Amino acid sequence: MTTEHAPDEPIGKAPRTERGRRTLRKLLDAAAFEFGEHGFHEASITGITRRAGTALGSFYTYFNSKDEIFRALVDDLSGKVREAARNARQQDLPALETERASLIGFLRFAAEHKEIYRIIDECEFVDPASFRQHYQSTATRIHERLSEGIRKGELRADLGEAHAWAIMGMNVFLGLRYSVWDDAAPEDIAELANSILREGIAKRES
Incomplete structure (x- = not known):
């Protein structure tokens, strides 16, 4: 089963109290473990509420279905990836250092939340719009950073959207290989990726 929705369509029901926000947070965190361990089709609402330590009725206070909490979870994880990358870098870094720091933040996040890869991969079939x-949205953020680097005179003027998607693709698979399948030092992997951005891979004439 797949669901379709507008990208800016609200997901779930917003809590009105601090207690409600804590309950919603528990449900989303539990859903990440449930979907990450069992996959979308084998996961269950009762499994989510059991992990969250909440009553079944609490689930339906915020979500109408398993599809809906899955969609909310993908949106939540996207926000966490964005926050992890932002928190890993300081303000006013040079453009290439910004990319290196952002990748370190993502690699650390992926190492702590290995379930994100399974959840996002399944999302292609469960909810293609999400x-x-x-x-x-991830590629757009990278593109914006590249544009800022161009504006500051630190990057080539011909960098565009496709370059942002290429960088994102590199980052995603480095995360899979070195944060999920193995545990490599994020700083080392980010420096390797940054060297590709700095120098390219073509042999230079001596």
């Missing part, structure tokens, strides 16, 4: 929005 899947596309996740990657589109």
